[in-house]
Amino acid sequence: MTKTDEAQVVLRLSSITKRFGKLTANDAISFDLAKGEVIALLGENGAGKTTLMNILFGHYTADEGEVEVFGQRLPPSQPKAALQAGVGMVHQHFTLADNMTVLENIVLGTEPLWRMGFGRSAARRRILALVEDYGLRVDPDATVGSLTVGERQRVEILKALYRDARILILDEPTAVLTPQETEDLFATMRKAVAHGLSVIFISHKLHEVTAISSRVVVLRHGKLVAEARTADLDRHQLAQMMVGAEVPPPAVREAAPGEVLVALEGVSTPDRGAAPGLKSANMALRGGQIIGMAGVSGNGQAALADLIGGLIAPASGRLRLKDGVPSDWSPRAALAAGIARIPEDRHKTGTIADFDLTENAVLELYAKPPFSRRGWMDWGAARDFTQKVIERYDVRCPGAETRIRLLSGGNMQKLILGRVLETAPDVVLANQPVRGLDIGALTYVHEQLLAARDRGAAVLLISEDLDEITALSDVIHVISEGRLSPAFGRGELTTAELGVWMAGHGFEGETHAA
Amino acid sequence: MEIIDILISASFWTAAIRIASPLIFAALGELVCERAGVLNLGIEGIMVVGAFAGWMAVYLGGGLWLGVAVAMASGMLFGLLHGTLTVPFGLSQHVVGLGITLLATSLTYYCYRLALPEVTSPPKIEAFQPFEIPLLSDIPLVGPALFSQTPLTYLAFVLVIVVTVVLYRTPLGLALRAAGENPAAVEAQGLSVTAIRMGAVMVGSGLMAVGGAFLTMSAFNSFFFEMVNGRGWICIALVVFGSWRPGKTLLGAVLFAAFDALQIRVQQTSLGADIPYQIFLMAPYILSILALVIMSRRAQVPAALMVPFNKGER
Numbered sequence: 001m002t003k004t005d006e007a008q009v010v011l012r013l014s015s016i017t018k019r020f021g022k023l024t025a026n027d028a029i030s031f032d033l034a035k036g037e038v039i040a041l042l043g044e045n046g047a048g049k050t051t052l053m054n055i056l057f058g059h060y061t062a063d064e065g066e067v068e069v070f071g072q073r074l075p076p077s078q079p080k081a082a083l084q085a086g087v088g089m090v091h092q093h094f095t096l097a098d099n100m101t102v103l104e105n106i107v108l109g110t111e112p113l114w115r116m117g118f119g120r121s122a123a124r125r126r127i128l129a130l131v132e133d134y135g136l137r138v139d140p141d142a143t144v145g146s147l148t149v150g151e152r153q154r155v156e157i158l159k160a161l162y163r164d165a166r167i168l169i170l171d172e173p174t175a176v177l178t179p180q181e182t183e184d185l186f187a188t189m190r191k192a193v194a195h196g197l198s199v200i201f202i203s204h205k206l207h208e209v210t211a212i213s214s215r216v217v218v219l220r221h222g223k224l225v226a227e228a229r230t231a232d233l234d235r236h237q238l239a240q241m242m243v244g245a246e247v248p249p250p251a252v253r254e255a256a257p258g259e260v261l262v263a264l265e266g267v268s269t270p271d272r273g274a275a276p277g278l279k280s281a282n283m284a285l286r287g288g289q290i291i292g293m294a295g296v297s298g299n300g301q302a303a304l305a306d307l308i309g310g311l312i313a314p315a316s317g318r319l320r321l322k323d324g325v326p327s328d329w330s331p332r333a334a335l336a337a338g339i340a341r342i343p344e345d346r347h348k349t350g351t352i353a354d355f356d357l358t359e360n361a362v363l364e365l366y367a368k369p370p371f372s373r374r375g376w377m378d379w380g381a382a383r384d385f386t387q388k389v390i391e392r393y394d395v396r397c398p399g400a401e402t403r404i405r406l407l408s409g410g411n412m413q414k415l416i417l418g419r420v421l422e423t424a425p426d427v428v429l430a431n432q433p434v435r436g437l438d439i440g441a442l443t444y445v446h447e448q449l450l451a452a453r454d455r456g457a458a459v460l461l462i463s464e465d466l467d468e469i470t471a472l473s474d475v476i477h478v479i480s481e482g483r484l485s486p487a488f489g490r491g492e493l494t495t496a497e498l499g500v501w502m503a504g505h506g507f508e509g510e511t512h513a514a
Numbered sequence: 515m516e517i518i519d520i521l522i523s524a525s526f527w528t529a530a531i532r533i534a535s536p537l538i539f540a541a542l543g544e545l546v547c548e549r550a551g552v553l554n555l556g557i558e559g560i561m562v563v564g565a566f567a568g569w570m571a572v573y574l575g576g577g578l579w580l581g582v583a584v585a586m587a588s589g590m591l592f593g594l595l596h597g598t599l600t601v602p603f604g605l606s607q608h609v610v611g612l613g614i615t616l617l618a619t620s621l622t623y624y625c626y627r628l629a630l631p632e633v634t635s636p637p638k639i640e641a642f643q644p645f646e647i648p649l650l651s652d653i654p655l656v657g658p659a660l661f662s663q664t665p666l667t668y669l670a671f672v673l674v675i676v677v678t679v680v681l682y683r684t685p686l687g688l689a690l691r692a693a694g695e696n697p698a699a700v701e702a703q704g705l706s707v708t709a710i711r712m713g714a715v716m717v718g719s720g721l722m723a724v725g726g727a728f729l730t731m732s733a734f735n736s737f738f739f740e741m742v743n744g745r746g747w748i749c750i751a752l753v754v755f756g757s758w759r760p761g762k763t764l765l766g767a768v769l770f771a772a773f774d775a776l777q778i779r780v781q782q783t784s785l786g787a788d789i790p791y792q793i794f795l796m797a798p799y800i801l802s803i804l805a806l807v808i809m810s811r812r813a814q815v816p817a818a819l820m821v822p823f824n825k826g827e828r
Contacts, residue, residue: 059701080704095702097695099814100688108692109703111685118685159703 008034009071010198011056011087011167016065018051025051027222028065033167038189038199040213040230042206042242048222049202050092053169057089058082069167083109088160092171094152098145102155103127105144106162123162130161134191135184149298150181157188168192169200174208175464178296179499186212204242206235218242253454255474258287259322261426261458262308262339264484266317269303276482277303280317283477283484285427285458290449291487292473293462295502300482301462302344305431308460309341310334322426335364338426342416342433344462346409350416353405357397360404361386361419389418394444410441417448428452428459434468446472466495466502480504516783517776526775527659531667534764534771536561536728538670541749541756541763542677543589543721548753549681550714551694551818555611556596557722558746559618560589564723566622569730569737570629572639581731582666582724589723590716592618597715601708604822615746623739641735642666664732666724671764673721678760690714694816697823707823722746748802755806757813769805773798 011033018026025048033039043049054060056067058079067074069085082089096105107123127140136154144152153173160168170189174182189199189212203209209216210230218226218241226241233241262285269277278300285291295301306312307319310331318325321337334341343349351360362371362382370381386400393414397407404412413433420428430449434442449472453459463469469476476493478485478501485501493501500506520526540561547554554560568585572578592614599610630636642664651661681687689710692700697707725745730737748770756763777794780786786794 057702078704079701083704089702091698091702093698095696095699097692097699098817099695100692104688105692105699107685108688108699109685109705113684113686113689113705115685117683118688 010035010069011200012068013052013056014066014068016052016055016062016067018048018055018060018062024222026055026062029219029222029224030065031217031224031227033198033200035198036193036196037215038193038201038213040209040216041200041202041219042204042209042216042238043219044204044242047219047242049219050171051222052219053089053171053200053202056082057087057169083163083165086164086166087169088157088163088165088167089169090153090156090160090171090173092175094156096144096152096155098143100144101140102138102142102144102147102158103140105155106140106159110163126162127158130158133195134161134188136188149176150178150184153177153185154188161192165197167198167200169202171202172204173201174203174205176297178503180503182208206238206242209238210235252450252472255290255453256288256456257474258289258456258458260284260286260320261322262337263320264307264314264317265320267307267314267319268316269307269312269482270315271482272303275302276300277315278307278484279482281482281484283487285460286475287426287456287458288453289474290453290459290461290472292469292476293460293479294466294469294476294498295464295479297464299479301431301479303482304479305341305344305429305462308334308339308427308429309343310339339429340364340420340423340425340427341429342413342420342431344431344435346412346416351404351412354403356403357390357395357400357407357415358382358386361389361400361415364419365423385422389415389422392422393418393448410437413437413441413445417445421448421452424455424457425452426457428457429462430459431462432464433461434463434465466498470495470498478502480507483507516785517780520776520779520783522655524655524658526779527655527772528662529775530768530772531659531663532733532771533774534767535663535667535670535732536725536745537749537752537767537771538674538764539725539728540722540746541725541752541767542670542673542760543718543723543725544749544753545718545756545758545760545763546677546690546721547715547718548819549694549758549816550690550711550718551697551816551821551823552597552600552711552715553607553611553820554593554596554715554718554722555608555750556592556614556618556719557611557749558742558744559615559622560592560719560722561726561729561742561746562622563588563592563618564726565730565741566626566726566737567723568727569639570625572641572731573637578640578642578731582727585723585727585731586720589726590720592723593716593719594712596719597712600822601711601715604824607820607822626737636736636738638736639731641730642732666728666732670728674760674764681760691816693823694818697818697821701823711823722749725749751802751806754813755802755809757809758816762809766805766809770798770802773801 009032014030015028016026017028029052041049051060055062058077058081061077069087072085074085075081103123106127107118111118124140131138136158138151138154144155173185177185192199201213213230216228216230217224220242264281264283266280266282267278268280271277275298293301310329310333313329319329326333362385365371371378383400389395390397390400395411395414397411434445437445449459461469461472474490476488478498480502481504540557544554544557564585567588568581571584572581596610596614599605600607644662644664647661651657681691689700689705693707693710700707700710726742729741734741752763752766755766777797781791781794
């Protein structure tokens with residue numbers, strides 16, 4: 001344990017405990033933050049990092065424990081008190097009003113409500129000064145709805161700085177950034193520290209933690225399991241502290257590529273708002289392979305997934321199946337072609353929260369025998385199928401008649417996985433299949449995807465996690481602004497080289513060298 | 515070309531502006547609620563309450579402006595009920611709104627019977643009289659239409675400007691619009707979403723009630739059942755028509771009122787002899803639907819409209 005100099009302590013958390021029903025999200029967590037320090041708060045999804053920060057900022061009320069800022073105890077559950085004490089938080093999900101300008105979003109709440117007008121020009125001057133000081137390029141008069149994700153994040157940071165925040169909390173700020181944008185963010189963080197601010201940086205990416213933090217605090221299952229100077233640890237030790245055990249990478253057996261089951265031939269799809277469509281994309285999904293799709297989120301992955309899943313048809317170019325180009329491309333046609341999907345958002349598009357497990361298990365199969373005959377549902381067959389999925393895929397639940405809303409993310413995902421894989425599909429579309437899962441569920445999902453591959457299926461794995469992509473994929477494509485890179489074999493490119501592609505360099509039509 | 519004659523007559527435009535006035539009040543009230551993220555379907559009932567409360571206050575001997583204040587207060591009371599159920603309790607805004615309309619309407623009729631058990635035709639009051647603004651009212655066509663109206667009509671137009679300024683030029687308006695767009699942003703900036711939304715619903719409901727009071731205190735001079743007659747629902751559509759902007763909503767109200775004034779007059783022309791009068795009664799609504807379809811194409815709905823905000827839940 002590192003002892004922080006008492007006079008330098010700007011923030012102190014004392015035995016914070018928070019329970020949600022039976023789950024203890026934070027279990028007696030205590031640590032100090034010193035002036036000019038960057039603490040990395042490290043932990044897996046569900047370890048309690050975000051909960052802890054929401055307590056600190058007053059969004060949640062802690063069941064026990066207290067928060068002290070500059071020696072003053074913060075009243076619980078009052079974001080206003082936290083703001084006034086100098087705590088600024090950049091949430092993982094941005095808290096910006098899209099229909100207002102950057103300036104309006106920043107000024108919101110900083111001036112007394114009951115007065116005429118607000119000092120736009122003074123506010124603009126201050127914002128521009130902060131933009132200059134901290135290297136946060138953004139136009140104060142732009143409408144937030146038109147900004148990129150990286151720019152929105154800068155607005156969030158500006159919001160905190162505009163209020164003279166002395167402590168900056170960044171909740172998984174890099175999850176939405178390209179490696180280059182991450183570098184810019186780190187530069188901003190270093191400037192903030194140089195100005196005497198303190199930063200809590202939440203992440204589960206180890207290389208970022210080692211790059212930026214001076215101290216690291218590790219949470220696991222709601223408990224603080226380690227606190228150390230970053231310099232004293234290497235990545236391997238950090239990983240072990242985070243997951244609590246040595247994590248063996250999945251054993252990858254040699255792939256046996258089969259025939260091309262789905263091919264994209266110069267396919268383009270329309271842009272959807274800020275999300276780009278595909279731009280003359282070429283790729284082949286072969287049986288017996290895992291095809292990894294690396295890229296920063298919002299670069300056309302959604303369009304690709306919707307295309308393969310039959311939700312959209314190519315605007316130009318062709319989508320070719322094993323037995324020719326389909327005349328009509330719809331979700332039903334995709335299912336008929338043996339394409340099964342693990343959707344990106346299991347809550348929104350994967351399940352229906354208030355349906356039970358049985359109803360959710362047959363969501364894509366209900367119209368076919370044995371689940372329905374001549375327009376009548378056979379619930380007996382559906383229940384048998386669900387029971388089989390529950391047993392084979394280790395779905396922990398009170399029973400098949402439970403509403404799926406009550407299951408944890410991991411168990412929900414296992415049910416979806418079972419529903420997909422039990423039909424022995426030719427093609428598995430796995431879009432972010434392990435997002436938000438704990439290490440046990442994650443390993444399980446990966447093993448099942450590998451098993452599907454070994455059975456001869458083509459698995460398209462779309463993920464923002466480069467480590468996941470490189471560990472599992474036999475073939476890797478990079479997607480950037482809707483463009484697909486050529487196919488790279490396993491181990492053909494280093495992580496750094498893939499990062500260059502992810503940042504949008506190297507594609508055809510690129511004028512400057514990467 | 516009798517229609518042309520009607521369109522260039524001053525009396526037609528005077529009538530249109532008069533018909534538009536209650537709609538302007540109520541639509542502004544609805545706009546304030548919706549900009550903060552709360553759909554207020556209590557509008558129809560709240561207008562009935564306002565119509566009754568304002569009229570009753572004057573009938574019992576109060577001044578006209580006291581009547582307006584009483585109407586406003588009665589509307590705010592129902593706004594308080596609506597807000598409490600939809601904002602801190604987060605109940606369905608549809609169900610609560612329709613419930614408020616039913617409750618407010620029935621309660622008003624009940625109070626009417628309690629107050630005046632014996633009357634067969636409701637008593638008239640000494641209502642607001644047209645006030646001609648010197649010089650301006652002498653302008654041809656525009657003068658009589660805009661500057662020979664009752665003080666309440668002038669108030670409606672002034673309120674459009676006030677609401678616009680508050681929404682777009684003050685920190686309060688910023689917070690209100692943000693509450694309707696992304697309440698989490700308001701919360702994260704240390705403001706209370708609950709307070710802002712409650713305040714908006716109460717003030718908005720107060721404006722709706724004044725819209726109702728216009729009917730008894732500036733148009734019909736008396737209170738009778740069914741007098742609001744769906745005007746509240748029209749205002750819900752006017753807000754959409756106006757893309758949640760006060761100026762455009764005013765425009766919509768005048769447009770609808772002009773259709774309404776026109777159909778009455780066209781009925782009395784030679785056209786009216788050949789066509790069943792029901793067609794004319796329908797016309798403003800059909801034209802409004804068409805206008806709505808065209809205007810709301812690019813409307814920017816407040817993103818958090820009808821989404822309850824629960825602190826600590828994400």
